[in-house]
Amino acid sequence: MKATAIIDALSRALPGEPGRFQAVESPDGMPTIVVDLGSLIAVGGVLRDDPALGFAFLADIAAIDFYPRDPRFELSYLLACPGVSGYGATPKRLRMKVAVGGEDPHVPSLSGVWASADWAERETYDFFGIYFDGHPDLRRILMPEDWDGFPLRKDYPIQIKEPVKTYSPLQVSEEEFVANIEAARSRARDE
Numbered sequence: 001m002k003a004t005a006i007i008d009a010l011s012r013a014l015p016g017e018p019g020r021f022q023a024v025e026s027p028d029g030m031p032t033i034v035v036d037l038g039s040l041i042a043v044g045g046v047l048r049d050d051p052a053l054g055f056a057f058l059a060d061i062a063a064i065d066f067y068p069r070d071p072r073f074e075l076s077y078l079l080a081c082p083g084v085s086g087y088g089a090t091p092k093r094l095r096m097k098v099a100v101g102g103e104d105p106h107v108p109s110l111s112g113v114w115a116s117a118d119w120a121e122r123e124t125y126d127f128f129g130i131y132f133d134g135h136p137d138l139r140r141i142l143m144p145e146d147w148d149g150f151p152l153r154k155d156y157p158i159q160i161k162e163p164v165k166t167y168s169p170l171q172v173s174e175e176e177f178v179a180n181i182e183a184a185r186s187r188a189r190d191e
Contacts, residue, residue, distance in 0.1 A: 003031040006094060009053055013046040014039070024097075032095040037107065040098055044113040047079060047094070055079040055094055058114035061121060063128045067154040072102025073130060077110070100130060109135040127152040 003023035010021055010033075020039040026032040035043045047055040059078040066072055075098045083091030100107055109132040110117040121132040122141040129150035132138055140147065149156055172180070 003033055003094075006031060006033060006047075006053065009050055010043060010046055013050055014042055026095065030093060030095050032097060034097045034099075037098055037100065041108050041110065041113065043096070044077075044110050047096070048113055054081040054083075055092075056082060058110065058116045058120070061117065061124055063124045063130060063152070065128060065152065065154045067102065070102060071099040073100040073105055073128065074098070075100060075107065075124070075130070105130040106133050107131070108133050109138075111135055126150070129153060 007021060007023045014020075020036040021043055022034050024032050024034050047053050057080045059080055062076040062078070064074045064076070066074065077096040077098070079094040079096060081090075081092045081094075098107065105128075107130055109121055111121060111132075112134065118136065119141065121135055122138060124130050125132060125135075125138055126140045126143050127150055139145070143151070
């Protein structure tokens, strides 16, 4: 299915949203549409529920930081239609792009449309600091909770100032090994 056919189906389903979505050419040949941030949830619902489209599966969300350009971020939602009974006539895929400003990056959460958006949105928040409004549990997923900043942003400081950590050697001498075994046997006899 071509991106223009998807835009036609969206225009029929959302007549009050002219200019809020458009088809764009993609060098890799994947059908690609660009959606306005304010229409994201409505477009997502149509892409999932329209029988002609049937994009029932959100495979991933990929974020790109175009710092210092504005809008700074771009989110690419990778969608798939399995093409089985009840989910469209043929298998197809779609890339849906959304531009997000860099000052206060907020995007409506699509976890209510596709459940698989939950973890992908958390990962995007964790690494890029993009907030997903309405997300049921938006918190760090891969970085420690006390981590400062968002490491995949282009302005993230590369130099991390951590004190040098030294460790005791993992290997022990033969004498230390024998002493440890004898100490363990002694404790076992005493118990």
